[in-house]
Amino acid sequence: MKTKLIDHLFRHHSGKMVSVLTRIFGLTHLEIIEDAVQDTFIKASISWRKQQPEHPEAWLTQAAKNRVLDILRKISAEKKHIPSLKCGIEAITIKDLFLDSEIEDAQLRMIFTACHPKLHAKDRIAFALKTVSGFNTKEIASALLTKEDTIKKRLSRARKAIQNNKLQFKIPQGKALPERLESVMEVLYLIFNEGFHSNQKKQLVRKELCGEAMRLSQLLLKKEDTRTSENYALFALFCFHSARLDSKINTDNKILDLKTQDRSLWHFPLVELGNTMMTKAVKSNSFSCYHYEAAIAAEHIRASSFESTNWDKILHWYQCLNNLQPMPTHILTMAVVCIQNNDLETAKKYLNDLNPESFTQRAYLYYGTLADYYTAANQLKKAIINIDLALETVTNSQEKEYLQKKKEALLKATS
């Protein structure tokens, strides 16, 4: 007998069920729907203890269908009126809404709702993780390194924004679509980055966020209206980054940079998938930030060792990226690349353009790079001064340790 279900089956189905039922009953009844779905999983988890159904997915879909009547009863009891289902389902019958293609459509509607510009930027991520990805508040809090109370507030603020603005459960059409799609991709990008760059010790949580971003981005690529070259580029970027996920942390849970990662651990099927996606992405004439970021990630992956990295190309892509979307962090990275490349003159030029204040809490990155520059230029005293400035502003303990080590090496070299 099969003893193991597909990983995350419940989590993914929870998102599907909430989306389909919301399509039937409307966003007004979201809370009742979420409770009903939760209840279904509790029942499944208990009745499946003894015997798992032969087709777990079909079982869950059937369970969701069975909930339609329950929810209808509950809504009419609570609100003293029966919701007019007609407007929600238009021409198709409820049964058809549970077809795979329609479930995907409902999920896309939920993604667009979660990423609606009327929602506060931070609330979008929490709301998407809750409704589309089936995380509970505890899981969201742990994934985003935030307190559970904060997440609860964000979720309730998102719900209010949806009700107050009477948001429709729809995929935007026509002119509105590109703009809304941009906001969706931004949220997926942020979810992915939370997973990829977080210093969370639990590797699992990080992987799950990256996995969710990829799953949702794939969902967008399945539908013609939302299949854009930007989205292909975004997915390619996710693939290239994810390929390195296992090598980012060593056995002691310490973060490894590109220089020290074991490149043989990179997951090449993902690299290949990324390349395929990239080929599709560059068929368009205009390139987005995601195109350039994916190009940079691809360039890193292409190098068989850190030393053989093609820094000139990477610098070029960063210049393109910065022209499209000027940001101090891009300029800082260009300085880092120039230091790698031993082009100290250009590095200094970039560094002179920057102001530590523009990095706010991350000013330590600026001072750290400046320290690297002075180290490379053999002005060790200036390097130490900047390491100290970096240490003053750093908050993350792992980064702090990293800087401390650099400082000790410098002190040794000067004594």
Place this chain on the structure above:
Amino acid sequence: MKEFMMIFVGADYADLGLSPEELQNRMGKWFAWGQKMEEAGILRGGEALTPNMRRIVGENRTVTDLTSAEVKEIVGGYYTVAAKDFDAVQDIAQDFPDYDLGGTVEIREIMVFDR
């Protein structure tokens, strides 16, 4: 061989706000435990109970309907197993998946009457 009942007492899942992912993981552990007992040939029976409760108390037969939230701790289910003694059942009960949720396993021996 004697027969014992393991009675599971604790909060109802619905009141703990478990996520679908947690529920799936927990179910996997219950399933594995059940399989293990089955394979060892010691499992005699068992049921899970819904949290709905009607209580009848005293001579007046006073009836109350209760919810798990009001009671906090409820009997969620039981297994009956064949085992040599309490120690053997205690070993079996090590795999009970819900200790981390504050769950309790109560082991009771099933009484056998002389024929």
